[in-house]
Amino acid sequence: MTEEEIKARLRLYAVEQFGESRAEELAADIDKTASDLFALQQHTIQIEDEP
Amino acid sequence: MNLENLTLSEVAGLIRDRSVSPVEYVQALLNRIERIDAHVKAWVTVDSEGALKEARALESEALRGNFRGPLHGIPIGVKDIIYTRGMRTTLGSPLFKHFIPNSDAITVANLRRQGAIILGKTVTTEFATFDPGPTHNPWNLRHTPGGSSSGSAAAVAARMAPGTLGSQTVGSIGRPAAYCGITGLMPTQARVSRKGVFPVGWSLDHVGCFGRSTADLKLLFEGLSLERADAPAINRRLKLGVVQQFFYENATPEARSMHEAVVSKIQSAGIEIEEIRLPEIFEIQSPILMTIMRAEMASAHNEIHRNNSESYKVKLRGLVETGMLLDAGSYLNARRLRRIYQTEMSQLFDHCDLLISLGAKDTAPEGLGYTGDPAFSGPWTLADFPTVTLPHSLAANGMPVAIQLSAPPMQESLLFHGAGIVEEILGFVHTPPVLV
Numbered sequence: 329m330t331e332e333e334i335k336a337r338l339r340l341y342a343v344e345q346f347g348e349s350r351a352e353e354l355a356a357d358i359d360k361t362a363s364d365l366f367a368l369q370q371h372t373i374q375i376e377d378e379p
Numbered sequence: 380m381n382l383e384n385l386t387l388s389e390v391a392g393l394i395r396d397r398s399v400s401p402v403e404y405v406q407a408l409l410n411r412i413e414r415i416d417a418h419v420k421a422w423v424t425v426d427s428e429g430a431l432k433e434a435r436a437l438e439s440e441a442l443r444g445n446f447r448g449p450l451h452g453i454p455i456g457v458k459d460i461i462y463t464r465g466m467r468t469t470l471g472s473p474l475f476k477h478f479i480p481n482s483d484a485i486t487v488a489n490l491r492r493q494g495a496i497i498l499g500k501t502v503t504t505e506f507a508t509f510d511p512g513p514t515h516n517p518w519n520l521r522h523t524p525g526g527s528s529s530g531s532a533a534a535v536a537a538r539m540a541p542g543t544l545g546s547q548t549v550g551s552i553g554r555p556a557a558y559c560g561i562t563g564l565m566p567t568q569a570r571v572s573r574k575g576v577f578p579v580g581w582s583l584d585h586v587g588c589f590g591r592s593t594a595d596l597k598l599l600f601e602g603l604s605l606e607r608a609d610a611p612a613i614n615r616r617l618k619l620g621v622v623q624q625f626f627y628e629n630a631t632p633e634a635r636s637m638h639e640a641v642v643s644k645i646q647s648a649g650i651e652i653e654e655i656r657l658p659e660i661f662e663i664q665s666p667i668l669m670t671i672m673r674a675e676m677a678s679a680h681n682e683i684h685r686n687n688s689e690s691y692k693v694k695l696r697g698l699v700e701t702g703m704l705l706d707a708g709s710y711l712n713a714r715r716l717r718r719i720y721q722t723e724m725s726q727l728f729d730h731c732d733l734l735i736s737l738g739a740k741d742t743a744p745e746g747l748g749y750t751g752d753p754a755f756s757g758p759w760t761l762a763d764f765p766t767v768t769l770p771h772s773l774a775a776n777g778m779p780v781a782i783q784l785s786a787p788p789m790q791e792s793l794l795f796h797g798a799g800i801v802e803e804i805l806g807f808v809h810t811p812p813v814l815v
Binding site for chain 2: 338341342345346350354356357358360361363364365367368369371372
């Protein structure tokens, strides 16, 4: 997934769990979380590509 | 003799040879707390009556030649995230302002068994995370002491207690120790029990301590863990690995230049120094740590958050709620990457005995709305490398600056041995100017 796709997925979960208003308040935290998950994903792909 | 200026290890020896009365010592500290804590705000609860009562009992035993252990008669402050039997434990949260545990944390029980006196509970940030408490830095009251072990660090720096307990999930011992010009120990996680400590992240939490010397930390560690950390038999020069990558890039120019000077000083004193290259996986150490922490926080707060989310402060609530958005696969992937990180980082010790790195990016920030950046401690927490923070100088703004020394997991003996040698070379003798 791209970082934007991860972000979108997390925002969707946040709306489901906490409602629109709270999901909006969490935007910056969600962005940071998505950035971290993307970094881990990229490194995992790298590891799995190695022999 | 100015009792409150004695270090923990000094006063332990003086109590042992009956030169200092535990009752007089506790009273001197209580007097100091009464004089200055209105300014520093390090304490949540001070148990004057209980501490004096215990001191009288311990003094009586000492006079008969009976000593419970090396910490006999020593008053200790306990971070308010750690449970103390019969003594209020607020976890830094209004939700727990009346909570009184009915049992001690294992670490507290161990200290009492050694003859230590629980002086009181020190300020923690809310649930030991990032939203600040009310504590001020004794070096300059306009500055933060760091967090989350804010009160524990400030109490030792301000000579209100010779030693205190803290905890670290990212940088909550290292950062406050660096900011407050005192020594701090984050031990290997498995060496010191976390039972009776409200969790931030179970796999990341470490219980540690603060003092004013390496000898203080060693005594406290042995009291907390009930294990000895005697010097290893080493018949060769100590070798330190200097970690420049990441740390030098992210430190302020002044912090970097002071660190370079200190490394030179250590090298001139005869310690072998080698620059260490970090493995590639280091690039994602912060995302690994934060992903694990968010998920584990969400789990720990699941019940409390359900009915009390509105009362959570901003940063805490953000971490818990983003943790609740994570799926199991993401968490497990982070744990898997952590194992790889730990394996690759351990290989750094093929080239040196201990790692040396900057204690913090800069001195303690001005203002009390932010406890500072834990980025320089996080790598060692994630690696589970026992780490000592040692102050070495004062910056241009008069605030203390520190180094970190890190050892392989379970090698606290080597860590204390090396830290003792380096500490003597550094020769830090400054005291806070504000509240002497």
